Amino acid sequence: MTRTIMVIPLGNSFGLTSVILSLVKLFYPKKKIIFFKPFPDSSHNIYNTTYILKKYFSISSIQPILHEKEKFLSKKIYIKKIIKDNLELYYSYKKKYDIILIEGKKNNNNNYYIHNLNIIFSNKINVELLFYNSNNNISHFIQQIEFYKKNNIFNNILGIINNFCNSNCKLYNNIIFKKEYFDKYIFYKNKINLINIPWNKKLIFFPIHEIFKSIKIINKIKQEYNIHLIKSFILYKKQLLNNFIYINNFSILFSSNIFIQKYDKFVKFILNNNIFHSIIFTNCNKYNICILKKIKKKYNIHIPFFYTILIFRKVMNIIKNFNINSLKNDQILIKYITNYISKYINKIIFLDNSFKNKIIHTHYSSILFKKNLIEKARNINCNILLPEGNEERIIHAANIISNLNIAHCTLLGNSNIIYNIAKNNKINISKNITIINPTDIYQDYIEKLFLLRSHKGMNLKSAKHLVQDNMILGSLLLRYGQVDGMVCGIKYTTADVLRTAIQIIGIKDTEKKYFNSLVSSSFFMLLKDRVLIYSDCAVNINPNIHQLANIAIETANLSMLFNIKPKIAMLSYSTGCSGSGDTVEKVKHATNLVKKIKPNFIIDGPIQYDAASNIVISNIKAPLSPLKGNANIFIFPDLNSGNITYKAVQQSANAYSIGPILQGLNRPVNDLSRGATIDDIVYTILVTIIQSNIS
16 A cells, blocks of 8 residues: 655745655665655756655656646636646556655745645645644744644644754754643644754755855856865854864855955954865955955965855855755765654654554545545446436436446436437437336346235236336346446435335345344545545434444445445444433443454444544543544434434535445445435445445
8 A cells, every 4th residue: 555645844845855865765765655746836946856866766756737827717726726637646656656755835934825735635645744844933833833733634644843953952952842842732632743853063064056156156166166065154253253163174254345344353363274165255346356355365365255245144044044955966965864864753654663553543535535436446347227317417427437437337218318318418428338228128027026025915917017117127137137236316215215125135134143134324424634434324213222233334344345444433422431321321232232243343432423533532531442533434323313413514514425325235226315416426326336346
């Protein structure tokens, strides 16, 4: 399974390349890795990270899809388009690599649009998050953390990296960056891995040609300087003359042209301390440069002089924020840096024993779920029957499924009517769609229906009449193996669909030792950052202990079919022993029965919804719960609570739901609401295809 790690900068991205390279070092060469920066800076230049990964690690990078913002009517449309395109790009590479490292977009100015890019993109893929901070501004750091907390992005977090390589000890020792303070006051007992990388002077090297380019040196620079590195800087001030500490000869001295006024002391200082690589003068103009050149000649100073028109403060700010990771051609330095940083981030990638027990709260995002539905269904060769073939929405959905080469669809209906509807709605019916006219085949199924239901008093006359109903005829086709699954309900009630399916398809015999077989239902609730399953919200009005346990087991089996590891919350108005009543006792005994039948299931109950779904509340209300606030299956004690909750979440949280998905039948039959959209029908067909694979 591909592991995706996304690094999101909190503010500027100074030193971020070093962290990306150090992450690569942890996995390379054992894992097949690719790098992706979906939202590059507007300059679109080649990135240091991309260059270094290719040159020294032979690791490729995904070339992002770029769009010019001006071509879009609004920023919202622009964001939607670049996210959609780059997500498709991400998924096209996902199966080919073990590790995908993603670099989020840096946000220097607390820009909401950039926050949104990072949040939406990370929520739409099953990603582990690393937050990266190299900002000396503590309030800015806290502000960024609070923003991401409000957007519930910390569920999948590996940790926060604070890079103090360019900071002083005072900042490094600030209480805000102490783990104990961080856990208690910032994340409120929801512990987050906090890694502080201390300053290391041995790793600070600056390329002269890059520095000179940044501070706009006026005079011509000799070619030989392009290969030199600067180890450290000395700021020339008056105090320095009397209080000077020796620094090696890779140092560079910054001086302002105001020292022309006291050049005698200045020259004496230089000649007595022959340690400097070069001298840079700020605030320069033609007059000052001329004087400085005369001084250099008069005192026979061999150290090169360089001049910039920038003021002293401006030059210092450039140096302070200079990105040492622009060292694209220094393999030794890259090795030093990656070795140093990887020692600290090793733990949060869980290669260290001390972190083996850490639970990563990864969620199945809705977009990933939908994509996997298509891919999984495409690998199953099956035929899905749609008995309401004369309906425009059904024709449209069947055509989509066929055109995507996902499955074969069979429409039950009059071919002339179906083609006329298709023509009027500009639908080109795929050649992979089969149309069966019911009048051509129903005679073959009269006797079969009679034999199937004669023990309930059905005669041949009744069978002949009933078999002309498309849903009953379709159910017979499914029972006798002519098709692999059936989807209907646009013209029928849920009760009609369920009754016909039970009478003709039949109910599975499961766990007969413990309870009678049962048909129940589930809804896939597709939230923006996760997929949840609610059961039973459509069929069983007031299930008893055994029925509730059956529903939980069937729902867990359904979830595994869709690559969702079941974490089952048996819901009640009480968590543990906090309340009492008939419903609480029912849920308690049903939970114990599931544990007895399926001892390996992760299940807890009775438990309240908030304690089952929220990590912080779980730590308070149910600290010993195996769910850890991370449940993905919610079993409601009755139809009343289940149906109300699913509709409330669907409407208030803008969640997309797929269902009801019927479970417990011998062959897959799924119900559509009478107001189902084309998308609803398509996704219900996809679910039915996947269910058919185990029927």
